[in-house]
Structures are given as structure tokens and as C-alpha cells.
Amino acid sequence: MAERYDVLVIGSGPAGLTAAHAAARHGARVGLVDAQALPGGQVWRHDVRFSAPAFARRCMQATLEHIKIDWLPQTRVVGAEPGRLLVEDPRSARWLKYGALVLATGAREVLLPFPGWTLPGVTGAGGLQALAKQGWPLAGKRVVVAGSGPLLLAAAATARRHGARVLAVFEQADRAAMLRFTRGLWRWPARVMQAAVLRAQLAGVPYHFGSVVTAAQGEDALREIEVSGPRGQRRIACDQLAVGFGLAPNVELACMLGCQLEAEGAQQRVRVDARQHTSVPGVYAAGEVCGIGGRDSALIEGAIAGLAATGARTGIASLQRRRAQARAFARQLRETFAIDQRVRALAQPDTLVCRCEDVTLGALDAHVDARGAKLATRCGMGPCQGRICATALAELGRAAGIAARPPLFPARLETLALAPADGIAASLAT
Amino acid sequence: MTHSYDLIVVGAGIIGAACADVASAEGLKVAIVESGAIGAGVTAAGMGHLVAVDGLPAELALARYSLGLWEDLRDLPGGEFSRCGTLWFARDEHELARIPDKLARLRAAGAVAEAVDAAQLRELEPALSPGLAGGVLVPDEAVVYPPVMARRLVERACRRRATLIHARAIALGEHAVTLDDGQRLLGNVLIATGGALQALLPELLIHLRKGHLLITERYPNMLHHQLVHMGYTDSAHGQSDSVACNVQPRPTGQLLVGSSREYGVSDSEISLPMLRRMLRCAFQFLPSLRQLKALRAWAGLRPASIDGLPYIGRVAQRRGIWVAAGHEGLGVTTAPGTARLLVDQLLARTPAIDARPYDPMRAAA
Numbered sequence: 082m083a084e085r086y087d088v089l090v091i092g093s094g095p096a097g098l099t100a101a102h103a104a105a106r107h108g109a110r111v112g113l114v115d116a117q118a119l120p121g122g123q124v125w126r127h128d129v130r131f132s133a134p135a136f137a138r139r140c141m142q143a144t145l146e147h148i149k150i151d152w153l154p155q156t157r158v159v160g161a162e163p164g165r166l167l168v169e170d171p172r173s174a175r176w177l178k179y180g181a182l183v184l185a186t187g188a189r190e191v192l193l194p195f196p197g198w199t200l201p202g203v204t205g206a207g208g209l210q211a212l213a214k215q216g217w218p219l220a221g222k223r224v225v226v227a228g229s230g231p232l233l234l235a236a237a238a239t240a241r242r243h244g245a246r247v248l249a250v251f252e253q254a255d256r257a258a259m260l261r262f263t264r265g266l267w268r269w270p271a272r273v274m275q276a277a278v279l280r281a282q283l284a285g286v287p288y289h290f291g292s293v294v295t296a297a298q299g300e301d302a303l304r305e306i307e308v309s310g311p312r313g314q315r316r317i318a319c320d321q322l323a324v325g326f327g328l329a330p331n332v333e334l335a336c337m338l339g340c341q342l343e344a345e346g347a348q349q350r351v352r353v354d355a356r357q358h359t360s361v362p363g364v365y366a367a368g369e370v371c372g373i374g375g376r377d378s379a380l381i382e383g384a385i386a387g388l389a390a391t392g393a394r395t396g397i398a399s400l401q402r403r404r405a406q407a408r409a410f411a412r413q414l415r416e417t418f419a420i421d422q423r424v425r426a427l428a429q430p431d432t433l434v435c436r437c438e439d440v441t442l443g444a445l446d447a448h449v450d451a452r453g454a455k456l457a458t459r460c461g462m463g464p465c466q467g468r469i470c471a472t473a474l475a476e477l478g479r480a481a482g483i484a485a486r487p488p489l490f491p492a493r494l495e496t497l498a499l500a501p502a503d504g505i506a507a508s509l510a511t
Numbered sequence: 512m513t514h515s516y517d518l519i520v521v522g523a524g525i526i527g528a529a530c531a532d533v534a535s536a537e538g539l540k541v542a543i544v545e546s547g548a549i550g551a552g553v554t555a556a557g558m559g560h561l562v563a564v565d566g567l568p569a570e571l572a573l574a575r576y577s578l579g580l581w582e583d584l585r586d587l588p589g590g591e592f593s594r595c596g597t598l599w600f601a602r603d604e605h606e607l608a609r610i611p612d613k614l615a616r617l618r619a620a621g622a623v624a625e626a627v628d629a630a631q632l633r634e635l636e637p638a639l640s641p642g643l644a645g646g647v648l649v650p651d652e653a654v655v656y657p658p659v660m661a662r663r664l665v666e667r668a669c670r671r672r673a674t675l676i677h678a679r680a681i682a683l684g685e686h687a688v689t690l691d692d693g694q695r696l697l698g699n700v701l702i703a704t705g706g707a708l709q710a711l712l713p714e715l716l717i718h719l720r721k722g723h724l725l726i727t728e729r730y731p732n733m734l735h736h737q738l739v740h741m742g743y744t745d746s747a748h749g750q751s752d753s754v755a756c757n758v759q760p761r762p763t764g765q766l767l768v769g770s771s772r773e774y775g776v777s778d779s780e781i782s783l784p785m786l787r788r789m790l791r792c793a794f795q796f797l798p799s800l801r802q803l804k805a806l807r808a809w810a811g812l813r814p815a816s817i818d819g820l821p822y823i824g825r826v827a828q829r830r831g832i833w834v835a836a837g838h839e840g841l842g843v844t845t846a847p848g849t850a851r852l853l854v855d856q857l858l859a860r861t862p863a864i865d866a867r868p869y870d871p872m873r874a875a876a
């Protein structure tokens with residue numbers, strides 16, 4: 082038979098961790114599921130060399146060691162029926178039943194195509210961070226970080242900590258927008274501290290505004306980039322380029338469950354009420370999946386969702402006030418780092434858009450609508466199931482639907498053949 | 512505004528696309544009216560197996576006629592025509608006993624088909640489970656990528672001056688059709704709107720039969736032929752929900768796993784219970800499928816007529832209105848033959864095969 086949890090939490094980033102903890106403290110039996118082997122989500126992704134900040138460690142420990150919480154690592158949700166989810170881990174598949182569900186599936190990077198973006202040596206900003214934390218050798222490498230938003234600084238700091246020579250950070254937002262933003266920062270003193278710490282870690286690294294990497298060049302790997310800034314064009318030789326243009330909520334699971342979505346810029350987020358309740362009874366959502374808000378919103382919303390999912394009435398109001406503040410900060414960030422039209426125009430007709438199926442932007446131009454383009458070119462039909470290209474195309478103003486059918490991730494056929502009455506099925510796969 | 516044409520094709524699925532292609536090749540002035548993207552209806556949901564199914568004689572005749580015509584279409588770019596052949600397999604002695612009749616029917620219809628015994632079956636497809644009784648190999652059959660084939664046929668028609676109009680047909684008149692953008696087009700009107708047929712021709716009954724498919728990641732050389740269980744024909748012609756093992760190697764190395772049939776459902780959401788049934792059925796014959804990774808699953812609605820044969824021809828009681836729809840699970844295969852039959856009738860020529868079994872009159876009665 083399927084295992085049953087009072088509260089099932091999907092995602093173990095800050096939002097999922099606090100949701101699980103709050104629900105367990107309120108007496109619920111909790112299942113905490115994540116596709117990754119270790120908890121922490123994006124911001125507290127495990128680093129092979131450096132331990133996480135003390136606060137993060139406490140947060141993860143308190144949750145994983147809680148007697149009422151089952152930690153289910155390397156487990157992906159691939160399908161759903163009312164009241165239960167089909168999950169797969171490397172060795173087995175099972176159905177998990179729940180009383181209430183908290184979706185804390187976070188966000189992914191928006192990778193916008195530009196000439197050369199698929200060359201080895203070019204990654205997303207968060208992608209570079211993840212590589213560094215996995216122990217990928219960066220020592221002595223010449224690294225350039227570009228794109229938009231505070232994630233660039235975090236990525237640059239991580240790369241530097243892992244021995245990279247960070248040549249520069251190029252931010253597309255202009256200096257005036259940044260100044261307006263910093264003038265308003267006094268309202269969020271904790272943020273001033275965070276920014277100051279990051280800047281200190283990046284001492285000596287030039288931070289250029291109004292600058293965009295227009296192309297990456299090299300034969301089989303990156304050798305050089307072209308940058309366009311307020312003082313014209315220039316070329317920089319480098320080994321590694323990390324480009325990040327913000328984040329997009331991972332709404333696929335919510336969408337499959339029938340939760341109402343709403344627009345956040347060109348992307349979609351899950352619509353929730355003041356108690357983090359989605360439009361589907363018993364289903365809550367918290368953190369980046371409800372709109373990009375950063376770590377602090379995620380922590381607060383997770384706690385609200387965890388409490389609400391257990392039916393708690395108290396303890397929520399004060400959290401709601403803190404959430405409003407954290408979300409206000411996120412809105413400021415969004416305005417400051419809104420993507421410039423110039424960036425959207427970087428991709429050329431021969432630039433790849435869908436790297437799984439090798440489809441260029443020009444190949445899509447021949448089609449009047451997204452569905453026709455997909456059928457004719459296979460754009461979005463590869464292993465990433467459109468997560469990369471559809472996100473980018475939405476940002477470029479070309480509507481692309483959200484794929485929300487089972488399997489949500491590539492899954493073994495035997496997993497999809499598992500019935501709720503079957504219990505756990507061990508896989509024969511090696 | 513009004514424009515007149517020799518033939519106005521409503522619907523650019525594989526059926527409408529093939530009709531527009533043949534009509535324009537005959538020098539007719541053609542318009543194609545499609546409200547969505549070309550080939551994005553059930554044509555995009557199908558398996559694209561070009562196969563002679565021998566359940567009903569008239570179905571077999573149309574399929575065989577069409578397979579001959581597909582030989583002229585196989586080089587259309589991007590259509591992924593791949594001649595993998597069809598391997599029908601029999602589970603046991605009981606199914607094996609049906610093989611001589613099947614061979615005789617296929618051969619009488621002009622197909623090359625040969626019996627294979629249990630050992631040959633294993634040699635042809637080592638991934639099949641041991642213990643199967645034997646089968647029938649039809650080496651000339653093929654698979655295609657239907658939405659691109661439909662698009663290429665429409666493009667070819669447009670190069671012969673056919674006009675493609677992005678609009679929805681909302682009403683029929685005598686030799687006339689009105690579109691939702693206000694245009695009225697005059698001429699013979701061919702309704703090739705698949706499962707939406709009854710919106711324009713309520714007198715021609717269409718049932719939707721939902722079918723699921725699943726595609727895997729790439730596993731090149733795991734299978735070599737389109738594999739179909741002998742029981743497939745029973746599933747295709749049965750009247751209750753059923754599944755049958757039907758697995759296809761795509762030219763990309765991916766495997767397409769089918770198929771199911773459900774009645775009385777009109778949404779194309781994935782039903783996990785049906786997907787489970789379909790997969791378990793496939794595992795019986797191909798146990799190694801279990802460990803493969805599924806990339807995606809989907810469902811489509813086959814447009815079925817009252818008796819398993821498509822409606823092709825003039826619509827009774829209406830002037831200048833024609834139909835080509837209701838091809839159920841075989842419309843990709845039978846599109847070229849359908850187009851030829853329809854255009855021959857339009858031009859008052861004698862078709863190459865007997866057109867009477869497909870006469871829409873039978874449904875209006």
C-alpha cells in the first residue's frame with residue numbers, strides 16, 4: 082500500500098525545510114521529498130569544500146533530525162492522482178499518499194540564447210555556482226560573470242572562493258537604476274549587510290553596469306567574449322563565462338495538479354492566498370514557486386505553509402507581516418533588474434534555441450504559432466522537456482506552453498506502470 | 512468579401528493536407544482553411560505507422576492502395592519515412608493458427624508478407640520475450656512523422672498556388688463556406704476536420720476513441736521493426752476499452768510505445784490507469800522496456816465513423832459539400848488513397864478502387 086503522510090513537502094530548499102519543520106512541530110507526520118541527494122535547494126546547495134553558513138546548517142539539521150519527518154532524498158515526483166503522488170528514486174518507485182501537500186519546488190535559471198551560449202565553458206550563473214560546489218576545478222581559471230541581478234555576485238563570490246580568477250562582473254541594468262535601488266536599501270538593513278559581505282568577498286573585482294555580453298567565441302571551447310557597455314565594445318579572453326538572467330518558478334508539478342497559475346513577467350508562478358493555499362484544496366505552495374522572492378521569502382512562506390497545512394490558526398499572522406516586507410524587497414529587485422530589450426535581441430537566426438534537438442531561432446521564425454513550430458522543428462521535445470528553451474522563448478516574447486503531463490521528469494517505464502495498490506517496486510535497473 | 516475556388520479544403524490534418532496536395536496537382540484552384548497549426552490535430556498525436564490492417568476488406572483495400580501512393584511521398588524532407596517493416600507476433604498456438612488466413616488476406620491485397628517461426632522471430636527481434644509462437648513479417652511497411660508530412664503536403668500545394676487561410680469554418684451553404692473572419696468562400700467544399708466533423712456536418716456521426724502513446728529516450732538498435740501483437744486488430748475493432756502491444760523504433764533511436772483505446776472520453780489528458788495497462792501489456796512481450804526511460808506521454812482522440820471505415824465522398828442532401836473524415840486509427844496510412852479517391856470523384860473519374868464502401872450516404876441513412 083502507499084505510504085501516507087499528514088503533510089507531504091516537495092522540495093528541500095529553504096521553503097521546503099521550514100514547511101516540513103513547522104508542520105512537524107505542529108504534530109504532523111511529514112514526508113520531505115527532493116530530487117537531490119542532499120537538502121538545501123539552490124541557495125544552500127551542498128559544497129564539497131566549504132560548509133554551509135551556520136544558520137543554514139541549523140535549519141537543515143533541525144528538519145532532518147526531527148523525529149516526525151521522513152527525509153526522502155533523490156526522489157522525484159513524476160505523476161499524480163488525487164491525494165497521492167507517484168515518485169521515483171534511483172532504486173525504486175512508490176506512491177505517497179498525503180493529507181496536505183506543500184509545493185516548494187523552487188526556481189530554475191533563465192538561460193537566454195546569444196551567439197555562442199552553447200560552447201563548452203559557458204554556463205548559467207547558478208550553473209557555475211553548482212559546478213564549483215560539486216568540486217569542478219576552477220583554480221586559476223579566468224572567469225567572467227554576466228547577466229542581471231544579485232545572483233551574479235553570489236556566483237562570482239562562490240567561484241572566487243573556489244580559486245577562480247574572476248575578471249569582471251557585467252550587469253545589464255544601468256548605473257542609474259542601481260543607484261535608485263541602493264538608495265532605497267535602508268528599508269532592508271539585513272540586505273545591506275548581505276550585499277556588503279558579498280562586495281567584500283569580491284574586493285578588486287570590477288562590477289560594470291549597463292554591460293551585456295553579446296557573443297562567446299572559440300573553436301571547441303570558450304576563448305573570448307564580446308562585451309558591449311557604456312564605453313563601447315570590447316573583447317576579453319577568458320576560460321569560463323557564467324551568464325544569468327534571473328529565475329523562473331518551477332510550476333510544472335503545480336500545473337499538473339491543476340493549481341491556478343498567474344503571470345510573473347514573461348513567466349508563470351503559482352497563485353496562493355495569504356495562507357499559501359493554492360486554488361486546489363489541500364495543496365499549498367511556498368518559496369520561489371510562488372514568484373521569485375529569494376531566500377527570506379522562501380523561509381517565511383515555508384513556515385506559513387507548513388502551519389497552514391496542519392490547520393494551525395496561530396503563529397501565522399506575524400509571519401505574514403514579515404512576508405510582506407520580504408516580497409516588497411523582491412519587487413524592488415525585479416524592477417531594478419528588469420531585462421533590457423537589448424538582451425532579448427541578442428539571439429541571431431543561426432543561434433541555437435533548443436539545445437536538446439539542435440533548433441535555431443531562425444527555424445522557429447517560419448511558423449505562425451508555438452505549437453506548429455514545436456511539431457515541425459521538435460523544439461522542446463528533448464530530454465529537458467522544454468524547461469530550458471520554453472523558459473527562454475517565453476522571455477523572448479514567444480509564447481510557449483508549460484509541459485505538465487506525467488512523466489514530469491524522464492522516468493522508468495516500470496515506474497509509470499506502478500499502481501497505487503502495488504506498494505514499493507524495487508527496480509531491476511543497474 | 513468573397514472568393515471562389517475549385518476546391519476549398521477545411522482542415523489541414525494529414526487528410527486535408529493530402530487532399531489539397533492531390534487537388535492542386537490536378538491543376539485545381541485550391542484553398543486550405545485551418546484554424547490551428549498544420550497537422551497539429553490528432554495527426555500530431557498518432558504513431559505514424561504505415562500499415563495494412565486486414566480486419567475489414569475495405570479498410571485493407573484502402574490501406575494497400577495508399578501504401579503504393581506513399582512511395583511517391585517518402586522523400587518529403589523532415590517526414591522521417593523509415594522502412595522498418597511490420598512484424599506481427601503471435602503469443603500462442605491459438606494466435607498462430609490465425610496466421611495462414613492473415614497471410615492469405617494480405618497477399619490477396621498485393622502485400623509481400625511471410626510467416627516467421629518462433630526462432631526466426633527471436634532472431635529478427637532479440638528483445639521479444641522468449642516463448643512467443645511466431646509471426647508475420649511485412650517488410651515493405653514504414654513509419655513517418657505525420658505532422659511534418661502534413662506540413663510538406665500543404666507547402667507543396669501552396670507552391671502550386673493553393674491559398675492557405677488561417678480561420679475557422681463556421682457555416683456551410685450550397686457550394687459555399689463561411690469563415691469566422693467574415694469571409695465567404697465559394698466552390699466545392701471538402702470537410703476534413705477529423706474529430707470536429709459534426710460541428711459542420713451533424714448528420715455524419717463521429718465517435719472519439721482516445722489513445723495513449725509514450726516515447727522513450729534514445730536506445731538505438733534495440734528494436735528494428737514496428738512490432739504489433741496479433742491481438743491488435745481485435746483491440747482496434749472491439750467495442751470496449753482495450754490495450755494492445757504496439758511498439759515502434761523511431762529513426763532517432765527512440766521507441767514509441769502504444770496503444771490504448773477508450774470510448775466515451777473526449778479529453779486528451781493522460782490517464783495513469785490506462786497508461787499502466789498499456790505499459791504492462793507491452794512488458795509481457797518486451798520485458799526489457801521496463802528499465803528504459805520515458806521522456807513523455809500523451810493522448811489523442813481518433814475520429815471514428817459508425818462502422819470503422821472513413822467517410823469519403825459527396826455528402827447527400829447538400830450541394831457542393833464533400834467529406835473526408837473518420838479514419839480512426841489509420842488515417843495517416845490511408846491519407847494518400849483517400850485524397851485520390853476524393854479528387855477522382857470530384858473530377859467524375861472512375862477511382863482505382865471501389866469507392867462505395869466509404870460513401871458517406873451509409874451514415875446519413
Ligand SMILES: Cc1cc2nc3c(=O)[nH]c(=O)nc-3n(C[C@H](O)[C@H](O)[C@H](O)COP(=O)(O)OP(=O)(O)OC[C@H]3O[C@@H](n4cnc5c(N)ncnc54)[C@H](O)[C@@H]3O)c2cc1C
Nearest residue numbers: 092094095096116122123124158186187207235368369376
Ligand atoms: C541555480 C540557482 C542558484 C541560486 N543561487 C543562489 C545563491 O547563491 N544565493 C541566494 O540567495 N539565492 C540563490 N538562488 C535563488 C534561490 O532560488 C533562493 O534563494 C532559494 O533557494 C529559494 O528557495 P526555495 O525553497 O523556494 O527553492 P529551491 O531552493 O530552489 O528548492 C527547490 C527544491 O525542490 C526540488 N524539486 C523541484 N521539483 C521537484 C520534483 N518534482 N520532485 C522532487 N524535488 C523537486 C529541487 O531539487 C530543489 O532542491 C539560486 C537559484 C538558482 C535557480
Ligand SMILES: Cc1cc2nc3c(=O)[nH]c(=O)nc-3n(C[C@H](O)[C@H](O)[C@H](O)COP(=O)(O)OP(=O)(O)OC[C@H]3O[C@@H](n4cnc5c(N)ncnc54)[C@H](O)[C@@H]3O)c2cc1C
Nearest residue numbers: 522524526552553554557558560680705722811842843844
Ligand atoms: C494514439 C494514436 C495512434 C495512432 N497511430 C496511427 C498510426 O500508427 N498509423 C495511422 O495511419 N494512423 C494512426 N492514428 C490515426 C491518425 O492519427 C488519424 O486517423 C489521422 O491523423 C486523422 O487525420 P485528420 O486529418 O482526419 O484529423 P486531424 O489531424 O485532427 O485534422 C483535422 C484538422 O481540422 C482542423 N479543424 C477542425 N475544425 C475546423 C474548422 N471548423 N475550421 C478549420 N479547421 C478546422 C483541426 O484544427 C485539425 O487540424 C493514430 C491515432 C492516435 C490517437
